[in-house]
Amino acid sequence: MDTLLVVDDDLGIQKQLKWSFSDYDVIFADDRQSAIAQLRRFEPKVVTLDLGLPPDPANASEGLEALAEILNLAPQTKVIVVTGNNDKENALKAIQLGAYDFYQKPIDSDTIRILVSRAMTLFDLEQENRQLSQSQPAMGKIIGSSESIQQASRRAEKIAQTDISTLLLGESGTGKEVFARSIHDLSARRNKPFVAINCASIPENLLESELFGYEKGAFTGANKTTPGKIETAQGGTLFLDEIGDMPIGLQAKMLRFLQERVIERVGGRQEIPVDIRVVCATHRDLQAMVAEQSFREDLFYRVSEITIRIPPLRDRDSDVVLLARTFLAAYKDEYGSKVKGFSESAIEAMMKHRWPGNIRELQNKLKSAVILAEGNLIQADDLGLSPDAVGGMQNLNLREVREEAESRAIRQAWHLAEQNMSRTAELLGITRPTLYSLIDKYRMDDIKPSS
Numbered sequence: 360m361d362t363l364l365v366v367d368d369d370l371g372i373q374k375q376l377k378w379s380f381s382d383y384d385v386i387f388a389d390d391r392q393s394a395i396a397q398l399r400r401f402e403p404k405v406v407t408l409d410l411g412l413p414p415d416p417a418n419a420s421e422g423l424e425a426l427a428e429i430l431n432l433a434p435q436t437k438v439i440v441v442t443g444n445n446d447k448e449n450a451l452k453a454i455q456l457g458a459y460d461f462y463q464k465p466i467d468s469d470t471i472r473i474l475v476s477r478a479m480t481l482f483d484l485e486q487e488n489r490q491l492s493q494s495q496p497a498m499g500k501i502i503g504s505s506e507s508i509q510q511a512s513r514r515a516e517k518i519a520q521t522d523i524s525t526l527l528l529g530e531s532g533t534g535k536e537v538f539a540r541s542i543h544d545l546s547a548r549r550n551k552p553f554v555a556i557n558c559a560s561i562p563e564n565l566l567e568s569e570l571f572g573y574e575k576g577a578f579t580g581a582n583k584t585t586p587g588k589i590e591t592a593q594g595g596t597l598f599l600d601e602i603g604d605m606p607i608g609l610q611a612k613m614l615r616f617l618q619e620r621v622i623e624r625v626g627g628r629q630e631i632p633v634d635i636r637v638v639c640a641t642h643r644d645l646q647a648m649v650a651e652q653s654f655r656e657d658l659f660y661r662v663s664e665i666t667i668r669i670p671p672l673r674d675r676d677s678d679v680v681l682l683a684r685t686f687l688a689a690y691k692d693e694y695g696s697k698v699k700g701f702s703e704s705a706i707e708a709m710m711k712h713r714w715p716g717n718i719r720e721l722q723n724k725l726k727s728a729v730i731l732a733e734g735n736l737i738q739a740d741d742l743g744l745s746p747d748a749v750g751g752m753q754n755l756n757l758r759e760v761r762e763e764a765e766s767r768a769i770r771q772a773w774h775l776a777e778q779n780m781s782r783t784a785e786l787l788g789i790t791r792p793t794l795y796s797l798i799d800k801y802r803m804d805d806i807k808p809s810s
């Protein structure tokens with residue numbers, strides 16, 4: 360139960376407030392000293408403070424003094440000062456000192472209840488924000504207070520200032536790129552480029568020229584000399600994602616660049632010196648790849664001078680809730696949604712889920728939940744995590760599950776978009792033609808626009 364401290368020497372008012380605040384733990388003090396003693400002992404979120412305190416109740420000075428002491432000791436406390444009728448001057452003084460609000464006698468139970476309840480809510484929100492910012496370590500955008508992520512962050516912080524080649528290991532979607540970028544941001548190279556390249560997403564025959572650049576005429580279509588990603592990262596950091604997918608043929612050239620810090624463009628003969636910090640990442644077991652000879656051992660040692668393991672989301676305790684709250688705040692603005700938070704069952708479901716796709720999966724689930732949620736709170740069901748849904752899916756195959764989820768999402772987005780087809784497509788992240796073809800496919804005749 361939340362604690363409210365009432366500082367007032369009038370026993371009648373103490374009684375009245377005791378009755379008005381049956382849902383709080385109400386404690387009392389009748390002068391400045393006892394107020395401070397109660398504050399230290401109970402750490403109330405909200406204090407109502409009568410400015411007219413003994414020994415000189417007709418004068419506000421003792422009350423203002425008490426206010427200053429309270430805010431000095433516990434600046435996060437929300438203090439509502441109670442002043443005599445028409446004592447605007449002292450009310451304003453109190454606000455200047457940092458009181459949350461003021462209230463003029465005589466006390467009206469309904470009004471003071473609203474004031475206190477708003478102050479409690481604000482206190483909770485501010486506390487949540489404080490926790491959130493404390494849980495963001497120096498590593499830029501890495502949110503999480505679990506021991507496992509803090510450990511990884513501390514390790515990354517330590518190596519950021521050096522040029523040591525770093526290998527980030529972790530499942531897909533755990534935040535390897537976020538780590539790489541944070542290492543760059545904390546390093547002396549922060550004002551130079553951070554260049555990322557994903558070795559798995561570029562066809563093998565293009566990766567070499569993408570990385571090393573090429574000279575005019577090096578191959579058909581090479582119309583002009585073009586620098587590669589390595590050169591564009593000059594002075595900064597090169598992030599090689601999915602290094603385990605680098606073709607074995609290219610690995611020798613990579614090794615030379617890492618050892619000698621010079622490159623040659625494809626088709627070129629000139630050696631170009633480069634000054635670059637290299638951070639690599641992979642979700643593969645590089646040591647096993649070395650053992651089966653699909654990854655060069657010398658390159659492995661070169662890129663993994665230090666290794667940082669990024670833990671999967673399921674091993675990060677309640678970070679999932681912290682991350683979910685952060686993303687929710689961003690998505691609800693982005694999608695203009697009125698959702699305020701998560702139901703208890705949603706939080707429980709998030710804590711239980713295994714998150715095979717890690718943070719990226721969490722982001723995707725949250726985006727659709729923000730769009731689909733019908734009430735103020737996101738339910739487990741909106742996240743597609745309801746235990747009932749799992750039970751109900753036992754009789755369906757994967758295609759049926761997908762179709763059911765898709766048609767449900769289309770219908771809800773359509774309602775949310777007030778039947779506007781362009782907006783519906785936008786909310787769902789698909790094009791209008793795709794939306795129309797899905798509507799046809801699922802025979803959703805009632806939302807089919809009349810042609």
Ligand SMILES: Nc1ncnc2c1ncn2[C@@H]1O[C@H](COP(=O)(O)OP(=O)(O)OP(=O)(O)O)[C@@H](O)[C@H]1O
Binds near residue numbers: 501531642718
């Ligand atoms: N600790 C974190 N705090 C906030 N956002 C994070 C955190 N870690 C990851 N993210 C976000 O999660 C998403 C996935 O992160 P990222 O792309 O860095 O993962 P990855 O491990 O590199 O994935 P992949 O291996 O698939 O490339 C990004 O949108 C990123 O901004």
